[in-house]
Amino acid sequence: MARIGVENGLTDVAEALRQQGHEVVELHNENDANSCDCCVVTGSESNVMGIMDTTTKNPILTAAGYTAEELCQQVSHHINQQ
Structure with a gap:
């Protein structure tokens, strides 16, 4: 499965x-995002770790307004397009 970076505080996501079989790593800074197939960030503090400025071909999803299930669907969609 894919390696997914998840920002601290998104424990349910x-x-x-993990239950879907993905390898989940906690994002601490922009370098962590580079090794991931997809990233999920809170969106509560815009670009707090500089992740949104990172030059990466991988999608960065904002969790604000979505349930964990909806975010899992979005991750699967993006992973399947790669």
Whole structure:
């Protein structure tokens, strides 16, 4: 499965992604995002870790307004397009 970076505080999303078989890593800075197939960030503090400025071909999803299930669906959609 895919390697998914998840920002601290999104425990429910991280757990749901693990249950789907994904490798989940916690994002601490922009370098962490580079090794991931997809990233999920809170969106509560815009670009707090500089992740949105990172030059990456991989999608960065904002969790604000979505359930863990909806985010898992979005991750699967993006992973399947790669």
